[in-house]
Amino acid sequence: MTVSIRGLTKRYGPTLALDHVDLHIAAGEVHALLGHNGAGKSTVIKCLGGGTAPSAGSITIGGTTHDALDPRSSIAAGIAVIYQHLSLIDRLDVTENLFLGQETTTAGVFLRRADQRARAVRLLERVGLDVSPDTPVRQLTIGQRQLVEIAKALSRDARLLVLDEPSAALSPVESRRLADLVRTLKAEGIAVLYVTHLLNEVVELADRTTVLRDGRVVWSQPMAGVSKTDLVTAVSGRAHGAAVAPRPVDPDTPPALAVDHLQAPGLHDVSLVVRPGEIVGLYGLVGSGRSRLLETLFGRRPATSGTVAVDGRAVRVRRPDDALRAGLALVPGDRLRQGLFGSLSSGENTVLRVMSLTARAGWRRPRAEREVFRSTAAAFGLRPADPEVPVSRLSGGNQQKVLIARWVNDRAGTRVLLLDDPTQGVDVGARAEIYEVLRQVAAERGLAVLFASNDPDEVVALAQRCLVMRRGRVVDDLDMRDTDEEQLLDLIHSELEPS
Amino acid sequence: MTTASPPTVDGADRRPPSTGHAAAAPSPVAAAAGWLVKNPLLVLLVVMVAGVQLATGSQLGWGNLRGVLLDAAVIAIVAAPVAMLVIAGYIDLSVGSTLALGGVVAGKVVQSGGSPLVAVGCALLAGAAVGVVNAVLATVFGLSSFIVTLGMLTAVRGVAQLVSPLPLSNFGEAFGFLGIGNVAGIPLPVLLAVAVLLAAGVFLTRTPAGRHVYAIGVNREAAYLSGVDVRRIPFLLFVTSGAAAGLAGAITVARLNSAPAGQLGAGFELSVITAVLLGGIALTGGEGSMVDVLVGVLFMGLLRNGLTLLGVTTFWQNVASGLALVAAIAIAAGTHAVRGRMQAREAHRPDEPAATG
Known part of the structure; x- marks a missing residue:
């Protein structure tokens, strides 16, 4: 299932956060989204997650075109956004978090805990997280919580997984495990939008990369034959060494x-x-x-x-x-x-x-x-x-x-x-x-x-x-x-x- | 009567200007409309007094007003520091019992031969002592001021009854002057209230510490990181609030010429909080002025008085006062929303999103 974003525009007063952004993410593709802080990456994420409504443009997923999404319709459309600041509830355990808002019930009232727990075990296995589903979320590391969030997305049959700088707070081992999981999900046919600063991750994981600058798409290409240097040039929008060298300070000055x-x-x-x-x-x-x-x-x-x-x-x-x-x-x-x-x-x-x-x-x-x-x-x-x-x-x-x-x-x-x-x-x-x-x-x-x-x-x-x-x-x-x-x-x- | 200084250029007034940019001169009609939206309670107050005056012809007589002002004065003296605490994000619910303690202490001193001045001094000290306990618990130990002062409300009532298990009375004329005496034709408590409101208003607008009260109420963390002493200022406000309640106790006892420790000031804390909220000072902190306190106190006093003059029974007066509080807050919320929309329309640059990256 392909996800197509067409002409996405977001205006905040006089500021154009997004200016006619086109983005196509194929099923089973890892699509990296690069750009500086302020380039518009998080606005794209917010439009996909239903956190904000675009001023113009459309999002097509699975044949249905949406002018705007709210958090509910975004989930219903099969989009799962894993934000940098995770949105799990600390006091609840893993199972409760996984099924929050989509609890399995008998007669619409009574929670079927055993049922949920069994499904939780399978979901945790799928994302490779080795903890008991009864563990309170507050006892998990950031990396483990992220996996719980991804498991939650899978439980909702997400077709597009949006990862917002997922490795920013992870240990090396955890980032490696995350990369493996992303590859597995890709093989299962899930589309992944991978938002990051880290060029090595892009080179390693992405099939295609789009670079945003000042709210516009300035570069979008398959990764075959693309080097890190190409990416740096695309992100910063200028050849190397063009930065204005700041006036050096005499190293003998007594420090302030x-x-x-x-x-x-x-x-x-x-x-x-x-x-x-x-x-x-x-x-x-x-x-x-x-x-x-x-x-x-x-x-x-x-x-x-x-x-x-x-x-x-x-x-x-x-x-x-x-x-x-x-x-x-x-x-x-x-x-x-x-x-x-x-x-x-x-x-x-x-x-x-x-x-x-x-x-x-x-x-x-x-x-x-x-x-x-x-x-x-x-x-x-x-x-x-x-x-x-x-x-x-x-x-x-x-x-x-x-x-x-x-x-x-x-x-x-x-x-x-x-x-x-x-x-x-x-x-x-x-x-x-x-x-x-x-x-x-x-x-x-x-x-x-x-x-x-x-x-x-x-x-x-x-x-x-x-x-x-x-x-x-x-x-x-x-x-x-x-x-x-x-x-x-x-x-x-x-x-x-x-x- | 102005009790607080006019708004200063650097934004002493809590209300944002109705025009976002200085260049556009509003028409007189728009200015009047803006003023009405900003001061809904003052408008209601004028309409209410005019109505009662037309119906009964007696509310604005000096004899009637004197009584209203005497009642309002005691509330205003305590409402001023309590309002400052609310602006800083705290509350003091103990003032009713502190008033009782101040009252019986003053009564005891007078009965044991102390001069009225010494009696007032002792009442102030007793009240300040209660304030220190509140302050230590709420600012040094960081406990919730709501819980601390609610506890103190009960505890201090007990202390007042221990000080004076039997009702005291007959304090003599010299002390009575504090409660009902006139200076230049104006009752002494009213003059004291005006002095307290003026001092508080000047403090809030004209001194750095006064502005810091707002800063603490708006954003305590940011105030701390800006070098504001976020403990000392509320500490002193609690002490002031206690002392003011002690003074109000001395005045009340002098006026009643008796000091029943059990009943003195019962429910007074609610009158004070009601007046503060009626004036439009938000419990969330960070906004409000002494003009708001004055309007709130007068509104409550004139409402009750008006209902009495109209022959409404005490029970219905209670119903009306309670509903008035809810209505005033609803109106304040409504006009606040209208103001927000007016500003949003005028603003050149709408808010930027929290993050655009």
Whole structure:
């Protein structure tokens, strides 16, 4: 059964997330979908899973054409989406999760547990998962949960399996097992849409690959005779070495941030320096400790030993307030939960911290606060530059600018800016603007910028130096003048090898 | 009467502007309509008072208003700090019993020869002590403030009865002045209430700590990560709320000229919460102003008073007050939705999806 997506278009206000995307996935084919963060991959997934309705276009599966799907009709059509954030219910056991919403009953009321359990055993066998169907899901590893999700899809007779970066959180052994399962399912005639960052997986598994850039299909070919280099070129849209080389920083400059032998739960003996005006990337997979390192430096997580110095002065950070006093600020990864005060205005979100610093004798000075907002809004190109608009109404990129402005302004005294996944949920155009803002604060204000990312293109585009993290350690320190995307991808991939 | 400062440019007012961009000047009609949608309870209040006044001709007389304001004053003094707690995402249900404790402590002090000022001071201290216990449990230990203060509601009632097992009465004229005395023709409790509301309004809009109250209520995690002291501010609010309830107890006892530990302030916490919610302050935290508190307190007082003037019996008054609360919240929710749609239509840039990759 072939799945055909034709002319799929999704508009979010003025932003085109998808622009006439065509995608054909044959039965028994593994079709890889590649592209940067923001290229439109997850919008395609959402349209297939029924999470959002396309603005135009159609999805044809098994001869039936749908203009839009909701989660229910998507399942009914035979589509199963395995999201990166798995959707199992922790407190229920494996059997209960497998049959949630499609329970086997007698007289429509009474659960036929024995029956379900027997079917669960067969399903688990089919996906090669060796656990009891009575195990509570919370006791399973991420990889095992993923297999439960796939088993659930099989129990619903899925014809199209959509895997959203399935190996991102898996151990090497687990990814290998997943690859084997994908091959088995393919042999059974199931169509697989495999969304990933990892080119080696594509080369190894895919029969055909489609590359998205800025919401458009820029490349779609069978994999026969295609090399990894071809894929990198297709994804980044330019020949190698075309990236603008960032201005190097004198290596003799005393560091703005110096971390020495930092130990913390999940972090092992981390030492690093970032110099004033330098932009350094922290590159690693989910779980490599890149976010954890930033949060530990900022005092959100406790450190057990080691020293941190800002501008040569040792600082002791027990909570975020200590870090901010020392000139260390964090723009967190989860903008909505950890950064923004949604119902408050963008002005108030910007000055929340400096309010206390501009106040005189305990009284706020509205004029000083307005000046802080006005100057940062102008410098960072905030739109709209109106302090009264609730921050929840700004676009992702502008929200991120507000959060940067909270720490980087004439009053805040920030010396080191830490950013966790700085362009998460930000569209392509705004991403370039965020990069520009960060280059500007590094160059003009002499800030040390340390950002965590799992997107090699982002590291190539922004960083002067890249620290590669693996299992809580910094394992590599790369000069980005001699490093390209492919090398980073190789590094991240070699991590998945058992060696 | 303004009790809170006007909205400041940096968004002191919780209500988003009705126009998303400053350039478009709304027509007077549209402005009036927008104002009505933003202040539904104030409109209802004016309509209600006008109706009762036309029907009975007596609600706006000073003699009647004085009584209404005296009742409202005691509620307002406590509702102001409780509203701040609600804005920060907490609640204080113990204020009824704290009022009783403050009342009997003040009564005891007066009867043992203490001056009225000392009596008020002791009531404030007793209330603050209750506030400290609430604060430690809810902010230091992180227990649910609903459960903590619900427990304290019962416990403090017991303490008040232990302090004064028998009803106290006859405190003399000097202390009585606190409850019914006039200064420049205005009852002292009303002046105190105005002072409390003004102070709270200025605190909320004009000091960094006041804005942090909102920040904590909107997103506690983000506030913590922004260096806001997410424990100290609610801690002090709990202490303030306790002290205010103690003061309200002294005023009540002075006005009644008796202090029955068992009955004093029974159900008072519900009146306070009702007034706060009626004003439109959401239990989910992060929004509300002292103007809302004032409108809520006045609405509740004038509604009851109006029903009395119209000859409605106490039982039906209870029915009406309860329904008024539900109706007010329904209206608030309705106008909120209308506001949201108005803004959505005006906004140039609709929300971006959470993830577009």
